[in-house]
Amino acid sequence: MKKKELPRFLYGGDYNPEQWPAETWSKDIQVFKQADINSATVNVFSWALLEPQEGQYDFTMLDKIVDNLSRANFNIVMATSTAAMPAWMFKKYPEVARVDYQGRRHVFGQRHNFCPSSKDYQRLASDLVAHLAERYHDNPHIVAWHVNNEYGGNCYCDNCAAAFRKWLKDRYQTPDKLNKAWNMNVWSHTIYDWDEIVVPNELGDAWGPEGIETIVAGLSIDYLRFQSDAMLNLFKLEKRVIEKYSPDAPVTTNFHSLPNKMVDYQKWAKGQDIISYDSYPAYDMPTYHPAFLYDLMRTLKHQPFMLMESTPAQVNWQPYSPLKRPGQVRATELQAVAHGADTVQYFQLKQAIGGSEKFHSAVIAHSGRTDTRAFKEVARLGHDLNKVGPVIKGAKTTAKVGIVFDWSNFWALEYVDGITQDLRYVPIILDYYRQFYEQNIPTDVISVDDDFSQYDLIVAPVLYMVKPGLGEKIDRYVKAGGNFVTSFMSGIVGPSDNVYTGGYPGPLKDVTGIWVEESDAVVPGHRTNISIGDQEYAAHLMCDLIHLEGAQAIATYANEFYAGVPAVTENKYGKGNAWYVGSRLEHDGLKKVIDRVIKFSGVKPLVDQATPLEVTKRVTTDGQELYFVLNMSNGSQELPMKFRGYHDLLTGRVAQPTLKGWDVEILQS
């Protein structure tokens, strides 16, 4: 059944009135209304209240909460409360608790620590959700269901081991095929029976920090696939229950982190009716990092998404939580909108007085006062969204550049034991993303399964794992006129982390027109350079020694015994072009390369003029072009000439020629 859309641009967030006396709630609503807040997410962590003992349900409190919000005409995002299990459940069914990477079972406490393979957990969660869905499905204020919370974190228990063996049997059919896939004749690992497989934990084939060190990468990567699937099954289980009662209500779970390594969001996206995301950029994170994450979230379904959580002022759990500067919260929230968010939701609407997040900010702070800087900023944004939300909602983003991000590759690459210990996936992807961000060229962050043909340029750095068919897909794309960028540590292994023999970059050799004979590690304290024209730039991490087999060099190494050897290459291939960047280049060096790529590919920035302002475009459902111009810094910046005279939706006036620190304009011509 087709799912309903969100009825309006939501402004609100997580709200936990069960932590306060009911007589305080009407005051809460009053305060929220002062800030034009129109929605609340409830019931995220109330299982213990809803089900004080197995099978005994008590909805008194939640009824009151829902009633209170409904009477105030709030939209409600109804969560299922399954992310934190009650104490009695740990006592009665210890196996609902996760076993950690060291083999230790968790005890009651924390949250997000259920075992995805526990039948008891599944049954109890499913029962709870059935009761919730049955009770509340016909409340018209409920506009979406929020399953569980921030899935993630792996379990290594015996139940998971059993489920994993079953998962493997489905994938590989016979132990023999598994042995081949995981190359098990190495170190006498050959197995003959499924139950000889043990899960990768610190005392077996994986030994270092979780997710980083492994003896058998095939095993470890498959375990991550399995765990992501096992958690996805939990999501689907709850979703099916909800849909039984409420077939047309959109169902989502909130994605998170930078991004979360443990869950394959691209695989999960299919099961989400709408993507929702919790955004907590750290104070010292460059502004292109959240932009990248928003583009990733938007691209998951090529649709607007919900900004499900964000902080209205300070977080508490990062090492240092400086105050957001005046205007910064508004700019930060609108950055998400600029990249495709159709909601702005906070964690949290009212600040807890106890618990580990009591110093996380909220719309209603501990002081309860509204004459605060933080509240005024929240209210100002509420008024803004009240005005522009209806116009923005549903507006689409178009990009001609696709940056490839792939979870299997994320896993495989960070298990690599070789060349250099400093190899990490996201920072390298961000190197490339930043190039387009700083030139205000819209990008999608796509999966390897996305349709490449809609892009003029595909950028796939460190594409270490190339699954069957992907090499051919890239080949076809370039031959047909596409432009393709890849880098060192690409084309190395297949889906189970076995190396493609015959020379690196394996299935990408033809399209790139090169052969990488060997790779040097750049060691600490050492500087290796490349030359482009008469300019030198630093090369970090590792240096591929490239043989041209059809390609031409556009950069060469400037020192070491391989001075003169190609470092960056360009290959005309069919009607298209492919570039190979053989090292991790410093920003300016990479800019030289990417500028050339951009020129060849014909992709265009949203504004021709160089500017430190961030510019994005969304096109409304009725075809209006909205330019988001954001000053993501403390200092003033000039509006690009192109936008002079444009109309600013936020002020209802003509665009100001100067944007002060953290100013935002939403412009129409």
Next chain:
Amino acid sequence: MKKKELPRFLYGGDYNPEQWPAETWSKDIQVFKQADINSATVNVFSWALLEPQEGQYDFTMLDKIVDNLSRANFNIVMATSTAAMPAWMFKKYPEVARVDYQGRRHVFGQRHNFCPSSKDYQRLASDLVAHLAERYHDNPHIVAWHVNNEYGGNCYCDNCAAAFRKWLKDRYQTPDKLNKAWNMNVWSHTIYDWDEIVVPNELGDAWGPEGIETIVAGLSIDYLRFQSDAMLNLFKLEKRVIEKYSPDAPVTTNFHSLPNKMVDYQKWAKGQDIISYDSYPAYDMPTYHPAFLYDLMRTLKHQPFMLMESTPAQVNWQPYSPLKRPGQVRATELQAVAHGADTVQYFQLKQAIGGSEKFHSAVIAHSGRTDTRAFKEVARLGHDLNKVGPVIKGAKTTAKVGIVFDWSNFWALEYVDGITQDLRYVPIILDYYRQFYEQNIPTDVISVDDDFSQYDLIVAPVLYMVKPGLGEKIDRYVKAGGNFVTSFMSGIVGPSDNVYTGGYPGPLKDVTGIWVEESDAVVPGHRTNISIGDQEYAAHLMCDLIHLEGAQAIATYANEFYAGVPAVTENKYGKGNAWYVGSRLEHDGLKKVIDRVIKFSGVKPLVDQATPLEVTKRVTTDGQELYFVLNMSNGSQELPMKFRGYHDLLTGRVAQPTLKGWDVEILQS
């Protein structure tokens, strides 16, 4: 029954002759006498020798040791040997061993690793002490009993869990009240039955380093309270047994560390007949740190204390153990006396040849020689104490400044998850202590339960936890003319770590006349300043943004968007004054503030003249004023003019006008 006083100023320390053949002992006594050593602590770790198997006692060795010392007319501090359990006990009763924060039970080995809730341990320890007390209570050379050793370190076993639940039931009566106290509706933590409570360990609601990270601070703080109480019960158990046989002998256990976080010494002090303390300042520790600790120990009972352990030369267990420079040991030991010690005792009188402390120095070193620098310094101090000890013993210290130190606050503050990860209690307390130390203004280090009215000035930085009644007590104190200093991160939570709503600093708002709207973290690599007059000083850690609600600003921020906002305030309140310091100031900036506080409060230094020398005063039982003047550095320093012509008890001559490196004078006018 009133306890006996120590019969004289003790000079001695831990002595373990059971590690050597009996024929070597008389030589030991000879050597000790060369150094005017008059006492020994024995039997600290001999359980395995005393009770080779359960219920079979063998006092042959200890009888000989006691006899040997008695014949030499030594005073004996008799320890109870319960801090290290024999191997057979671990084998027979594995539950006597502590379970660690990861849930792992200890095996035989080490020391200080008994479970405080083990009935077997309690029974066996109690039996041992009964045998000891019965056997030795009428030996007149025994001047004090020393229970166990350096209590500390928590257990997380099932027996402790059971005892904890009982402790909680006594404190909270019902699960419902507990839920409220710990704010358990957060994250679905609501419990319905006492046995749903699990102890805070790494796999539950506490997850980071022990004592630092927690989800439910109420739980974690209560667990620390419980463990401190459980160990205190062990102490009391032994004490009761001793008193059965020896009702008038003073009983103590040696406190330790900088200070020990795990034991609430203020609560424990009530049960001690005399405070004893083990002092091991590290080589790179500023001299005001041990001074602070001595003042804390003295203030615990407002009486002189025993310096129960200290090193006669080098320690072995610190990362680096440089030699004490010539004279340094003497100055270091006399610093304790200057602050209230009525004994000087070493660990150890004779150096072990094996075991983990074999490179810890001793009066009798491995060489056995007395022609060493270290022995000569020990002997010199012995001669000194022989002369001045009788005068000093019992002399009192008077202070008009009370610096507040509170164990619950220590625990609560360091669990805080927010603003900045660098928040630690002791360093901030030391910032303030140092101000008075460097001006030679005597201070007590008081608890929140001490009588405030005897002080002209109370200094309570980062008084994060304000228990019921404390806010009012401070109010009354200031209204009545007292002077009060507090700081950022004060007045935030009640006894279970729930935040006071209505604005920070909660119960301290009236007395300080301010409201703190928000707090900025000072991030690494960033400099924030405050202005006092035309001078700027660095502000570290965090910056409170203060609204004046009656107070006046005496410092404002000099940069950031909050330039001009009050940073330090002063409030006339009733007949007194209250200051609030909104950031962690660098030493010079804080000095500016404290100088003003000192002026207003009318507290006086012992010597008006600025001097790098440390000066304290003790007043003897017959009313003589003794000034301790210590040069705690390698370089020479001039004696302040005030003391010229004073009489030096140590030399029996007029005070020298120059103190060479590590020189000490004990002066009378």
Next chain:
Amino acid sequence: MKKKELPRFLYGGDYNPEQWPAETWSKDIQVFKQADINSATVNVFSWALLEPQEGQYDFTMLDKIVDNLSRANFNIVMATSTAAMPAWMFKKYPEVARVDYQGRRHVFGQRHNFCPSSKDYQRLASDLVAHLAERYHDNPHIVAWHVNNEYGGNCYCDNCAAAFRKWLKDRYQTPDKLNKAWNMNVWSHTIYDWDEIVVPNELGDAWGPEGIETIVAGLSIDYLRFQSDAMLNLFKLEKRVIEKYSPDAPVTTNFHSLPNKMVDYQKWAKGQDIISYDSYPAYDMPTYHPAFLYDLMRTLKHQPFMLMESTPAQVNWQPYSPLKRPGQVRATELQAVAHGADTVQYFQLKQAIGGSEKFHSAVIAHSGRTDTRAFKEVARLGHDLNKVGPVIKGAKTTAKVGIVFDWSNFWALEYVDGITQDLRYVPIILDYYRQFYEQNIPTDVISVDDDFSQYDLIVAPVLYMVKPGLGEKIDRYVKAGGNFVTSFMSGIVGPSDNVYTGGYPGPLKDVTGIWVEESDAVVPGHRTNISIGDQEYAAHLMCDLIHLEGAQAIATYANEFYAGVPAVTENKYGKGNAWYVGSRLEHDGLKKVIDRVIKFSGVKPLVDQATPLEVTKRVTTDGQELYFVLNMSNGSQELPMKFRGYHDLLTGRVAQPTLKGWDVEILQS
């Protein structure tokens, strides 16, 4: 029975064709032959293939592999496959897996994780080896047997505990004697029954990083002795089985690491028919470190050894794996030969496509190509060895300097808790080794049990543990005219880590003619100097304050309160001399001292002229002197005058006067 010699100079390495289809193998052989490879080590990790379930053997694959190599006339080193157990064995007999230092049993995975005390492991390994030996003993191509692989790593399980108690009973007879040896009256550790002994793990008497922290050093050191012995028994078990079938085949196991701390190679050497060693110097390791290790390996049996593993290009498991520079691999391999290797073997001949070492280089790389720099270098070395191998094989090395290296001392010294945490054994030994290395003076790296009389100079720094008789042996050696160097932290303890009383350096006091009264730690950020003549040099780590008792000072401290106190001493003793170096001197300062020692001792460099080239000498079985001249750097160096006109075996021509980066010459006059 006398063992056969290796039939020729082996060039080859580990070869695992079981990881590839059999049809690829003949191509492999072709490639190997291009590089003059003449041998292969097989069957290192094939247990799971050989014995798919208990007692069912399948040699089909191995038969083919052996046949393939035999037909190609390769020499075969036959491994026993016992270093990695099959999955079924963990399932069936969980106790075959090691228990770690935290008490956690390993699960299937990794390798080298069998428990040495497991009867099941012993039985199963023994059966496997019997089948192998029976099947292959008469294959004439098999030139050596390679037992297990890189033994090392301790087990802390109950079976080991039981075996340890038995081992202790053999050593100490009674608990009482054990108590005395371990000085167990400290901290109430006295035991009365053998089963009161628990193994040193993290939850008992050892608590920090494995092998570094302990309460009872006697226990911890004995446990290391026991584990080394227990593993040695495994080796002997397999060896006996092989010898039953093949009494004259040389049997070895490959030693490893820098060196491996966990195995007493000097004790093990007696059971090896030939020493074999795996050499993996890190990219940032000074070249004298592998030289030291080769000298150690050669000295173990005072015979040439096998270089059993080394990398033909890059490793993968070090933090950074830069490429070896052109020529560097060849120089690195020939360095081993220069110090006594009679084989050059690689790990590995063919690069795996999966598993944790897939990025470890191989003769046949992933590309399969032979037109690579790496393959060409391997082939060049093959041609070289083909030419010079027959001449070199069996050539002997003679040294007049013996540097003492002792495993018990290694263990004991690094358990020391005192003075400074930075005390480590190998770096200090290397300080001294480097002095001789840089002057091209041949050294043996000897055990304390070697015959001292064959050396003109014995160097034994940080000889902390001096077992009974060793002091006397040194005395006799010096009295008879020997020259002896020792240092700080020497002569401190006996075999169970109990301190020698009476003054440091205990049994070395007479020979050194000194008494060390105390030792200062050199703390971070602090500089202490010594003076030699009018020059000052830095003293690191710790500074002994020395009294002369017959010796004379040849250096004194230049600052601190002990300025002027002797820092380095020289003592004429009988017909010889003894030096004591009281601190860790910087390189130049130590050079001053050692230059003097060299002059007095009369030991001679191989070439008088100072040169950055490395020079060694081997004397062939027919008495020819071969000088190895190695340029172990990137830059060019001049050949010393002495060698001008010499004949270079490698080129067959007269020596080149300049050695380019990484050039090697093997010269005859």
